Amino acid sequence: MPLLDSPRAAAPAVAPPPTRPARLAVDLVRLVRPAHWVKSLLVAAVPLLDPRSWHSAELARLGWSVMAFVLAASAVYVGNDVADRHRDRHHPVKRDRPVASGRVPVPLAYVWCLVLLLCLALLLTAGLVGPAWPVLAYLALNVWYSRVLKHVPLVEAGVVAVGFVLRAVQGYLAVGAAVSAWLLITVFAGCLLLIVGKRRQELLDSGVAHRPALRGWSVELAGHLLQLTGVLAVTAGLVWMGTEAPFDPHGEAAMLLSTPFVLYLVSRYLQLALVRGTAGDPVRLLLRDRAVVTAAVLWAASLGVLYAAARFPAIAAALS
Template identity: 55%
Template sequence: MRVIDPPGPQGMAQRPEPPAGETAGGRPGTLASLVTLIRPLHAAKSLLLVPIALADAGTWTLTALGEVGWAVAGFVLAGACVYVGNDIADRDRDRAHPTKRHRPIAAGHVSVRAGYLYCTALLALLGVLVGFGPGRPYWPLLAYLVLNVAYSRSLKHIPLIDVCAVALGFALRVVQGSVAIGERVSGWLLVTVFSVSLLLVIGKRRQELLETGAAHRPALRGYSVELANQLLQLTCVLTAVAGLIYLSTEAPLGPYGQAAMLLCTPFALFALFRYLQVVLVQGGGGDPVRAVLRDRGLAATGLALAVVLGTTLVLARHPALAEAILR
């Protein structure tokens, strides 16, 4: 496996850097641009993944909820720092992309100097949050930041390693949630989260191949649409198998694990089928967060899965209620 060297500034459409605090048109940067820069919609990643650890908690105490909430806030801030840093590093390549050229730094709505100051302020806020937070370790969050520095500098230029690095960042969110409440993280749950994340990232790479090729992302020289299609199929199988094994073995569902596995199977398969349809037929998947949150089929299936799992979890934790309902 070889590292794909990123293209230099030659041959790419360049714009002069706007003065600090000004846009390309001479207008001062706006609060809206700063908010857009941290991609608030992507906070859903932390809001959905970090609290998964509560499913393995014996009881939901206010202390546990508070510690998970603190961990969510930490990862939201860490993600914001990563987005700002990546947009600064990738601003030249982003200007050659049909969609990413509208990002605040690439478009000149936020200057590079302002971006650095913004990222520094976010890191300082993150340091305060960790320093004054609960006494739980924050090594998964630190590992996430180190991983993303390595990703920005080199890993994103290595085909196959790039998608695995991104997926690992999602799994670290789940680990942080488990560390926050002092629970052992489930191995099969981590495999499931990692494989789902890998599926979304591969779908994104496939769409980038179709839209811009390797001009924007040098690592795409190590991919092809056919390879992406094969990887999507392989990852779908891993996702389905890992998720169903988790439900039937390690999930805290007591005697209802097998029932949950059977009830979730059709919904899980439909969700995977629908995602493949969105990517392979409809040409979606370029923005995984929007694809998942805004597609009605995926949203409805996700809600159905949440209802099934939530119901079985309640029944497993309250045997008397289960006996009254099922007898």
């Protein structure tokens, strides 16, 4: 039996450091921000509520449309990280990004971006997503954004929100459904709410060094814009629930049922943004805050019951 005080026995096992190729592969994955791929699920979120899209062809187009936006957004993330690498070094969190930190060379990042765009081009030319103009518009808008619009205060936030609207439009086109104006307003206002909260937190954390457009912002202005966009998002969302959402003939019931959940979720976000100062990463915040997740699950379950009652009246009659 080895002695307890033996140097060989007492030495802790130390895991070998990752090799450079392994670390580089991890950094290339980090460049495309897998945690943010959930944003592209907006393509399929609402069309799946319509039973007319529950067919293999429509579901396949929805799936490929989600993949198309994942590839497009990933290419945009890589391109933006290359373009913003000098400013990101002034940000307490973004300075650790693979390109800004120097772990991924700029030429390799450009090659990675081209690979993603090539995969997207193959997907679109194969005709798997149906009408693809929202994806192409998203790419064109982001090129314009990277060169010009990102330096225009307020406009740059609206451009980012429009990217989410294009995701929703792509979903409607994939299943051949009519686009809901109230839903698009809801998506735009809701996303703008999150972006304004993020800009406010950036002002508090690092000032304007890493984002020149913030010179046209102030913490007070961001607070007022949070109120404005919050009201617009809640109003448009509830109107959509009561008029164009697929809950007919229970649209008013869906609107009434959704009101407390929507108000709580928006209020909770404002609390996290204004009181706790945790709005710097909206995706992480919304997916990890227990109160937000619990309220969203309860809301979805309630609407699921109402949706079943609307789509399967025989079951509702039997239960009643």
